[in-house]
Amino acid sequence: MGNAESSEGRRVSFGMDEERVRVLQGIRLSEDVVNRMKDSSQPLKAQQPAPPSSACGSQKESRPPRSEDSSGQEPLSQEDLLRRYEQEQAIIRDNLFQREREAAIKHLKVSLQKEESVTDQEKQKSTQLTAEMYKLSLQQFHEAASKMESTLQPRRVEPVCTGLQAQILRCYRENLQEVLLCSDLVKAYQRCVSAAREG
Incomplete structure (x- = not known):
């Protein structure tokens, strides 16, 4: 161009x-x-001669007279000029199309790079936020667990009905062949345990 x-x-x-x-x-x-x-x-x-006129009087297109230029070559006719002009216009259109295409590709590449950069930044922010949320949740969990532990008092377990339990064990040892003889003691033990649960 x-x-x-x-x-x-x-x-x-x-x-x-x-x-x-x-x-x-x-x-x-x-x-x-x-x-x-x-x-x-x-x-x-x-120096130009007059263009020849047709004898039959038909109306043909008048072409400009051809004259030689300083190099001695005959100039091109209008058809040749038109053909050359159209070829040059086609070349110019192809060049413009190629440049527009290259500019569009370059613009797309720049846009993609910007999008990738933004996406990477968003990923980093998301990862950082996730890590911070995890730390905060873990801290809150430990604080809640500590509060619950301080409010709960450990239960002291004391055996109930220990006298009946010892009597049942002694009865079983003495009556290995006839354990049904200890059934009254077992029933008394069950009543004692139920009373301890309710109380």
Whole structure:
């Protein structure tokens, strides 16, 4: 798209029509360029032969007369100029599309990097918050456990009905073959235990 790139290898031709420069294919020329083109074409206008007219009177497209430039090469026709213009436009469109595509890819990469950075920061914050919550929960648990331990007093367990228990054991030892003889003592022991639970 630079000047050096677009001007190399191109020839610009123009036609003169009653002292006015005809602009081809929508190319806008500055006044300075138009004046230079007029000045350079004045000697050529006098040398140009009149275009041949058709004898049958058919109306064909009039083409601007071809004139040789300073290098001796014949300038391009309007069809060639149009074809070359369309090719150059296609190349320019391809270049623009490629640049837009590269810019979009670059923008996507930058956006992805920003998203990854934000995601990493969020993960770090989440991990830190989780660790802090765990520490706080553990501390609160230990404080609650300590309070409960201080409010609870350990129970002192004292045996109940110890006299009956000793009598039952003695009865079983003495009557190994006839343990049913100790059943009255066992019933008395059960009543004593039930009374101790209720009281």
